[in-house]
Amino acid sequence: MKILHYALGFPPERTGGLVKYSLDLMNEQISQGHEVVMVFPGRVNFLKREPYFKFGKRQNIPYAELVNSLPLPLIGNIKNPQDFMKHTDSKIFINLLESEKPDVIHIHTLMGLYGEFLEEAKKHNIKIVFTTHDYFGISPHPKMYLAGHDFVDDKKYDIWNNIRPYGSKTIKLRINQLRIYPALRSLVKKIKKPLFRLIVYLNKLIGQLK
Secondary structure (H helix, E strand, O other), rough: EEEEEEOOOOOOOOHHHHHHHHOOOOOOHHHHOOOOEEEOOOOOOOOOOEEEEEEEOOOEEEEEEEEEEOOOOOOOOOOHHHHHHHOOOHHHHHHHHHHOOOEEEOOOOOOOOOOOHHHHHHOOEEEEOOOOOHHHHHOOOOEEEEOOEOOOOOOOHHHHHHHHHHHOOOHHHHOOOOOOHHHHHHHHHHHHHHHHHHHHHHHHHHHHOO
16 A cells, blocks of 8 residues: 655654654554655745655655645744635646555644645545644644633634734744754754853852842
8 A cells, every 4th residue: 555644744853742653653554565655844945935845765764845835833823824824736736646646645734734735635536544643633723721711612702813913923933944943943952051051150149249
């Protein structure tokens, strides 16, 4: 069987339980003799606005990286919903499905995924399995309780309009998709610890001088 997975990607660009589970599953399927391909939302190319696929192989898994996917709300904030509902040309997904010819598609997340991908899969009569590992499969925002207010059973207030002011701008979310982001994140962590220790030391020193 040929299985096409749509997941978040590979470490170190993507981390967390969703990433580990999907990669473990793919490797197990490969060991059982199945043919596996992973499609994932990848980097941003500001020089080419339209989405396209970049093919390769990592960690023994063939992949199709969707460059210029929809934004990824990895930090759980959506300020501009319209940026997450844009359409694109179906041709790139038609070409992918007709070249890969998967028997089934396993969707692990809806982040970054264009609706046209699912529409074309349906037109090609390809079975789709959806396993939700994150909040995005059931809501566009993970915060159901905010500022002392529980939105879960609230019929009067619109949770999304109440939460949007706390969201991040799309450009901030796009930074997470840059190729250099993992290196920047690692650098910030290295700088943060000694800086924090220095601040604590200076506070103690100031306290002693008073």
